[in-house]
Amino acid sequence: MPLPVHRIAPHAAVRPRDRVVAALAEAADAFARDSGVEHLTIDNPMLDGFFHYAWHPGAADFGLAELFPPGHRGYHDGARVPRATGLGLVRAMLRRSGIWCRLQDGDRFFVHVGEDHDLYVGSTAPCPGALDRCRELGLVTERIDASPYDPAFDRAELLPPADDAFWAALTALVAERGGVLLEETYVRNGSRWHRLTTAGLPSVRGGLTPRARLAVWPDLTDDIGPVLDTMSRPDRLRLLVAQQPDGRIHTRIAEPWMASRTDPHGYSRGSDSLALIPLLAAERDPLMAAALPDRDGVLRVRWRTNPTRADRRRAFLRTVRTGEIRTGRVAATPSFGVFVDLDDDLGRGVGFINIPELSWTRIEAITDAVQVGQQIRFEVLGVDLEREQVALSLKATQEDPWRRYFDARGAGDIAPGTVTALVPFGAFVRLAPHVEGLVHLSELSTEDVDAPEEVVRVGDRVPVLVTEVDFARRWIHLSVRQAVEASNHDPRIGERER
16 A cells, blocks of 8 residues: 655745755654654665766765765665664755665655655654644645655666576686676665686675675776777767776776877876776676675565666767757856856756857956856867766857958068057057957067067057967967068157057
């Protein structure tokens, strides 16, 4: 018989987010107390990826640092935890620290955290005190038929059990190949990697997390050339597994720049052993796969495979291509750049424009270039799947005034300019709107001068010879001295043309 379910959400007046989190956590505690719950069971836990994928482990190790021992030991499917620990997990989920799981107490109580800072609580008890407390906290409650995260709605991956027959076959495979990689997925999006040898297999087996999902892959290789060649082709989403000389294994999403033999952060070092593992479920084909049964030999774990919002967002980001021109809406303009909505749902706030990419010309403030809510056109510079961020350029869709000016000119040409600023080492001269270059002090006059004020003032019209144009560094080097010598002008620049 299904439990009565309440959806609990903050009232519009409950702000800011810290107050929302505190109120919802207190509401979950009130329902648990009214239901007589002292312990909760973790179901289908995730380390990250329900709300977002993060390049770094979020707030305080995904929110688990104060709840479980190092390495997340004890955070796994079926783990029984005290109510206080369960409420700590609820707070971490509400803060979007990274983790997500369902919490339940048999068939009489459960609590689920939703995507919109809401809770779904089911209980066999009426919980009148908890409902009153929700009203006091400014929370809105409503009875609904079922939680959208009810296990009945799960699409589950059913794996064979890692029984004695599995371990016998794995032992034979290790002996045949000399070694393999074992991926121990202890929670969704959280894996530990082991390099199995015949001698080390028993100790690895004894330390595996209860109910973990196991996948066996070909061993790491020291011949990294083919691995780097594959990494340089961004046709598929892969995980790079690397073992350092000290034996530690670390992983990250493989990106083409990592294949560089010159980038100091690349993986072209001969001391690493590497492997590439497919990330998309449709492309994963391990040598062997199984899930750990409970101690009584019964396989109870059912790995939930429903795509999360983060999964859908990652799929959306894979449709964004570097170099394409798109449109979006300015979402926010903090002091360090501009966040852009690529669409109204999965792409909300994932676009980012660094300040140098806003305009070809100098701007005093970001709002001189864009306004919040403005629809803009931009070029995609790159997609970072781990940070869920798309680098954009607004100026790439605009005509470069330097290119326009130098289409008909180049180094060695003489042109008129206007002095716009004096600095101790020379003067800046404007050749055309938004096109300025530097005349070094030594190039200001045919005579020796100690300061630019001796020969020019702001607003002076002067002839200059273009000595160098560096588009990459955005530098134009000019010379008044060479322009005067080349055109036989009066070496004195005192007669100014206003």
